[in-house]
Amino acid sequence: MWFPTFGAWLNEEMAVCESRSRKPEPHAVIVPFPVQGHINPMMHLAHNLASNGFIITFVNTVYNNSGTVKAHRKWSSELGEAGNERVCFRAIPDGLPEDDMRTDFARLARVTETAMPPSLQKLIQEINDEEEHQVTCLIADFFAPWALDVAQQFHIQTAGFWPGIIAAYALIYHMPDLMARGSIPSNGIPKKQEMVKYFAHMPSLCSANLPWLIGSEADKEFRFQFWLRSISRFRHLRWIVCNSFHDLEMDIINTFPKEAGICSIGPLIPQTAQKETETEKEECLQWLDRQKRGCVIYVSFGSSVVLKEKEVEQLAEGLEATRRPFLWVLRGVEKFLSVAYLERLRERACMPSWVPQARVLSHPSVGCFLTHCGWNSTLESIAAGVPMLCRPCVADQFLNAAYVVDVWKIGVALKTNSEGIVGKIEIEESVQRIMSSDEVQENSRKLKKCAVDAHARNDIMVGSSSINFNVFLNAMKTNM
Numbered sequence: 001m002w003f004p005t006f007g008a009w010l011n012e013e014m015a016v017c018e019s020r021s022r023k024p025e026p027h028a029v030i031v032p033f034p035v036q037g038h039i040n041p042m043m044h045l046a047h048n049l050a051s052n053g054f055i056i057t058f059v060n061t062v063y064n065n066s067g068t069v070k071a072h073r074k075w076s077s078e079l080g081e082a083g084n085e086r087v088c089f090r091a092i093p094d095g096l097p098e099d100d101m102r103t104d105f106a107r108l109a110r111v112t113e114t115a116m117p118p119s120l121q122k123l124i125q126e127i128n129d130e131e132e133h134q135v136t137c138l139i140a141d142f143f144a145p146w147a148l149d150v151a152q153q154f155h156i157q158t159a160g161f162w163p164g165i166i167a168a169y170a171l172i173y174h175m176p177d178l179m180a181r182g183s184i185p186s187n188g189i190p191k192k193q194e195m196v197k198y199f200a201h202m203p204s205l206c207s208a209n210l211p212w213l214i215g216s217e218a219d220k221e222f223r224f225q226f227w228l229r230s231i232s233r234f235r236h237l238r239w240i241v242c243n244s245f246h247d248l249e250m251d252i253i254n255t256f257p258k259e260a261g262i263c264s265i266g267p268l269i270p271q272t273a274q275k276e277t278e279t280e281k282e283e284c285l286q287w288l289d290r291q292k293r294g295c296v297i298y299v300s301f302g303s304s305v306v307l308k309e310k311e312v313e314q315l316a317e318g319l320e321a322t323r324r325p326f327l328w329v330l331r332g333v334e335k336f337l338s339v340a341y342l343e344r345l346r347e348r349a350c351m352p353s354w355v356p357q358a359r360v361l362s363h364p365s366v367g368c369f370l371t372h373c374g375w376n377s378t379l380e381s382i383a384a385g386v387p388m389l390c391r392p393c394v395a396d397q398f399l400n401a402a403y404v405v406d407v408w409k410i411g412v413a414l415k416t417n418s419e420g421i422v423g424k425i426e427i428e429e430s431v432q433r434i435m436s437s438d439e440v441q442e443n444s445r446k447l448k449k450c451a452v453d454a455h456a457r458n459d460i461m462v463g464s465s466s467i468n469f470n471v472f473l474n475a476m477k478t479n480m
């Protein structure tokens with residue numbers, strides 16, 4: 001028979017006592033819809049929670065895991081936050097074949113809805129069985145509603161995450177009223193194309209540009225039903241964390257009853273690097289350093305919009321005609337540009353395939369942003385005080401653009417021609433208009449201050465997003 005020595009026995013007993021007395025730490029599982037515009041703000045939320053004592057399991061798909069981990073490493077070293085080591089990435093399959101480009105939202109939403117829940121369930125079970133700190137809560141992207149059903153099986157508390165403009169959430173939240181009033185038909189697809197004011201506090205929107213109206217008729221209907229299914233689950237949650245801020249969408253936030261749980265904590269965007277040597281700096285930032293203050297046109301269409309060849313050609317000519325320096329993120333459209341063009345503009349333009357956008361926008365040389373108005377791009381531009389030239393293409397981008405142009409008055413709309421594209425002259429004239437508009441420049445400066453104030457936490461004031469985040473944080477910690 002084996003007898004432990006007294007020392008070994010004592011050590012074991014002490015270890016047991018220590019682990020019993022150690023307080024369990026809050027452990028949040030974060031589930032984004034697996035596309036860039038959703039992962040980025042949720043990763044920022046993850047960082048904020050980790051810096052405030054949470055352990056984070058960030059759920060990626062096998063397809064996007066390595067890119068996300070790489071971005072996190074870069075980002076966390078820039079932020080220098082000690083808590084970032086507390087973020088752990090786990091990858092589960094999304095159900096699509098490896099070689100699928102995953103550009104079709106409807107297909108991705110359909111497949112993930114059935115493929116991901118069993119793997120998420122297994123993952124949480126494994127964490128609870130093997131790790132020191134059990135999962136205490138789950139934060140699900142509105143576009144990954146299936147994650148809420150998994151959380152329910154574990155009886156953990158849940159919160160929702162809305163990655164876009166709150167006004168778009170208002171459209172779906174108030175859908176029963178909108179349908180009863182006849183503003184939106186029961187299949188979500190309006191019969192007539194007309195300008196509609198869906199709410200008193202929302203700018204008019206063309207009925208053909210409602211955020212779920214993308215692709216074929218079947219796709220539109222699928223998306224609308226998907227939104228309706230999702231809202232039926234999210235409407236009962238106590239917290240809907242939103243990437244926006246109170247002063248930006250005050251009027252629309254006030255249309256929600258308290259039980260809707262709207263909690264604006266934005267803008268959730270990457271910070272600029274604190275220290276950096278010249279050689280570490282991205283080439284595009286070095287190029288910006290060489291340009292005059294407020295002169296550069298920054299052009300980018302986010303991670304999913306692809307312009308037609310004809311529009312790329314018009315854009316190229318329009319930018320050239322402005323006679324200004326420009327930084328254009330090409331992301332694959334270089335095949336539509338001639339060698340002669342690239343050669344001619346070599347001195348005046350910088351055309352990489354990717355840039356650290358938040359840092360580009362906060363560079364003093366940038367004077368305006370020609371954008372597709374994806375919500376993250378819009379917020380990053382607001383936070384940097386950069387006026388926008390709006391070329392919305394799909395989904396919520398039309399609503400975002402309407403706010404930029406008609407409500408906040410920090411940008412101008414680029415008009416499409418009879419072929420549905422923006423022509424060269426429209427670009428040239430709009431750049432001139434925005435660069436010389438004192439009103440737009442002044443409004444952009446004011447809104448930038450509001451965005452900074454939202455996160456303020458000092459002796460003089462505490463911003464609305466800081467307050468909301470703290471309330472949310474404490475609720476998630478205390479209800480463990």
Ligand SMILES: O=c1ccn([C@@H]2O[C@H](COP(=O)(O)OP(=O)(O)O[C@H]3O[C@H](CO)[C@@H](O)[C@H](O)[C@H]3O)[C@@H](O)[C@H]2O)c(=O)[nH]1
Pocket residue numbers: 036037038040163164300301302303304305329353354355356357358373374375376377378380394395396397
């Ligand atoms: O060279 C680049 C290009 C993009 N980005 C970043 O990528 C993100 C792009 O996000 P967003 O501007 O929201 O565009 P999409 O990727 O197109 O976003 C999708 O998701 C958004 C949030 O739901 C929606 O508003 C959009 O309509 C939808 O297309 C932003 O954070 C950019 O800073 C870079 O850092 N560098």
